[in-house]
Amino acid sequence: MLKRISAFAIFLLATMFAITSFAKGKPEYYEIRVYSFKTAVQKTVVEDYFKNAAIPAYNRAGVTSVGVFDEADQKDGLKLYVLIPYKSLDDVVKVSAKLSADAVYQQAGKPYLDADHTTPAYERFESSLSVAFKNWTSMKVPTTNAPKSERVYEYRLYESHSEVKGNKKVHMFNEGGEIDIFVRLGFNPVFYAQTIIGGKQPNLVYMTTFDNRKSRDEHWKAFGADSEWNRIKVLPEYDHAMTKAEIHFLTPTEYSQI
Helix, strand or coil: CHHHHHHHHHHHHHHHHHHHHHHHCCCCEEEEEEEEECCHHHHHHHHHHHHHHHHHHHHHCCCCCCEEEEECCCCCCEEEEEEEEECCHHHHHHHHHHHHCCHHHHHHCHHHHCCCCCCCCCCEEEEEEEEECCCCCCCCCCCCCCCCCCCEEEEEEEECCCHHHHHHHHHHHCCCCHHHHHHHCCCCEEEEEEEEECCCCCEEEEEEEECCHHHHHHHHHHHHHCHHHHHHCCCHHHCCCCCEEEEEEEEECCCCCC
16 A cells, blocks of 8 residues: 555656646747837837837747837937747747748838838847746746836846856856745746847846836835845855846837737
């Protein structure tokens, strides 16, 4: 009888482990674009492109949620941030090929895709590719009833001085429990990811969301006072894991799907 119970317990544990592993799933990949503009006219062209051509085409290609954001304070001039999630690295290539073969997209996107050299659609855009953390493998579209115009999407980029320390900061979020603190305190996270292609490496990026700026400030005040955060931040293994934090306050456009 005891052997039978033990065998059942082992089977149950194995099943639970398999379910947990499946639930975590394979990590997504995120393309993050930052467009720069010289004029408001350029920005309008790019916004029309995403609203009427790109987002519908990405959706047809299997990308369910594309985020497009304005920078709230415009401290670096006219910018537009775009977040495109992919289910796999293979999808990055496949989705691009689908867009190239999508006649509806090609027609709707003409003002952007076929812009003349004398009237370019944008000044430049920077693009990076990152892979989701193992403890947050897929993007979560935030749940809030706040008007889009009032919401604050906080996009952070944490730089490290070496690959080893960069991996340690990722470890701090995963095994160290930093993600758990964000969730427990209600930061409404969208994604956490480590950059694999792009500038300012090594770095990690993540996005949290709030109903408004007041809510954002209150959440970070609670984070700073949290006993678990104050315990893990002084652990020797995470010493100097991050050297610089870049913070951007974003507002979703009315057509953003995130």
